[in-house]
Amino acid sequence: MAGKRVLTPQDEDFPRWYQDILNKAELAENGPVRGTMVIRPYGFALWERMQAEVDQRIKAAGADNAYFPLFIPEGYLSRESDHVEGFSPELAVVTQGGGRELAEPVVVRPTSETIINAYFSKWVQSHRDLPLLINQWANVVRWEMRPRIFLRTTEFLWQEGHTAHTTRQEARDYAARILREVYRDFMEAVLAIPVLVGYKTEAERFPGAINSMCLEAMMRDGKALQMGTSHELGQSFATMFDISYLDADGNQSLVWQTSWGVSSRMVGGLIMAHGDDRGLVVPPRLAPVQAVVVAVRDAEGVADACHRLAGELAAAGIRTKVDDRTGTGFGRRTTEWELKGVPIRVEIGPRDIEQGKAALAVRAGGDTEAVGLSEVPARVASLLDGIQQRIFDDATAWRDSRIADASTPAEVREATATGFARIPWAELGPEGEADLAADAVTVRCLQRPDGSLPQSGDEADLVAVCGRSY
RNA sequence: CGGGCUGUGGCGCAGUUUGGUCAGCGCACCUGCUUUGGGAGCAGGGGGUCGCCGGUUCAAAUCCGGCCAGCCCGACCA
Incomplete structure (x- = not known):
């Protein structure tokens, strides 16, 4: 299972x-x-x-x-x-x-x-x-x-x-x-x-x-x-x-x-x-569905609690959906929402009802926590902010770890096997650019050494960011 | 357009060498029962003129000829 x-x-x-x-x-x-x-x-x-x-x-x-x-x-x-x-x-x-x-x-x-x-x-x-x-x-x-x-x-x-x-x-x-x-x-x-x-x-x-x-x-x-x-x-x-x-x-x-x-x-x-091996990861500010309230199984009071909670979440301005398809196994539905990258799952089953709580599961990172039913909307709202930032930080760290400085076309070729390469544009030049093209490596953009946007393409000291592209 | 490859139920594939008993498997789908806290189990069931056209043969998914479509690698690109 x-x-x-x-x-x-x-x-x-x-x-x-x-x-x-x-x-x-x-x-x-x-x-x-x-x-x-x-x-x-x-x-x-x-x-x-x-x-x-x-x-x-x-x-x-x-x-x-x-x-x-x-x-x-x-x-x-x-x-x-x-x-x-x-x-x-x-x-x-x-x-x-x-x-x-x-x-x-x-x-x-x-x-x-x-x-x-x-x-x-x-x-x-x-x-x-x-x-x-x-x-x-x-x-x-x-x-x-x-x-x-x-x-x-x-x-x-x-x-x-x-x-x-x-x-x-x-x-x-x-x-x-x-x-x-x-x-x-x-x-x-x-x-x-x-x-x-x-x-x-x-x-x-x-x-x-x-x-x-x-x-x-x-x-x-x-x-x-x-x-x-x-x-x-x-x-x-x-x-x-x-x-x-x-x-x-x-x-x-x-x-x-x-x-x-x-x-x-x-x-x-x-x-x-x-995206990761479990599916899409959609950041909260974009997500068409920010929180899905999942009925774990069909039991006394579960469906009611789900709909009531979903109403409160929606009233708090959170884009919400209810999944009460209890005819389908819980695991399958969980997997589906994970595939779609919905930021937060709010799970409610008989055990939760008994304790007056709901289980919150965060897609990015996979953390879970139990929260009192009345506190769910506030907790979801605050989690969403943190998730948004976390996804951005993770993506930035990932990218930065795959950008290497290079000083020759050979080094550019090597670095672009796994990520981007930065090389002084004066060093590479249009000739070097044409040369790299033979290996499907292109200059993605020219920017200032500090990463900012130049005022013109003729500025001295511009850096060429190279990579393989889609 | 150059190089490599593939067309078989919705998807992924086996079968082609050696023509016949081959139309099959997994997933998905439908029905029923049991299930439901991380893709459930069992039983039953529906669905394919095997890319298209022609040929060989008693017999073609399988062999032959032609055509069509798609995929991957290159030149182009948000």
């Missing part, structure tokens, strides 16, 4: 472990078209929580939500040469509609810079129209060669922000602000995933950008996952789409732009940053 293996252990086969979690925690599965995914209710609940938290921060940063079309005239893409070069291999193109050949094929958006900027061009006439700060939640399609659920799918869900400013400095500051106040804050405070911030090298830059900033996280197998990006687009799109305005002195000027996004890939990051 005990100890049966639920998942392939991470150490044995990490990709297999990931697949097992997707299935057993009922997160997502493949769609019928290669590279597409069906996101199941629990997986989607995680995404909805992410959306809510990110959306709130985006609005606090002053951007408004809008929605632009899924279909983009093919001609729009080719207006920005780097952009079209970067994306054309992975475009899905519609050539027929209504039973006949289309005069001009339309592409399914791989990202919306082109169509959004076509409208920015109409909306921006005066310096009084700036800054223009727009965000949209959407699905996009990129025909990926090697899809993996959540991490790299042909269709994925994301938010993309697009802004226009009067000066380069203002645009840069806003892109950096989004990186820090929206993305980094969300990832560290809510997802409990520590991230490294920095600049992309020219080789890794977004097609059409003059500067790409990013957030990189380490997964439990030591590989890197790019969790989000924020780009300075300069004036290339402004030029191509003629986004110009009259400034206060009556001169015609071009805007400076940014774009930035995070996607459903973060669900994959959440799984791989915190």
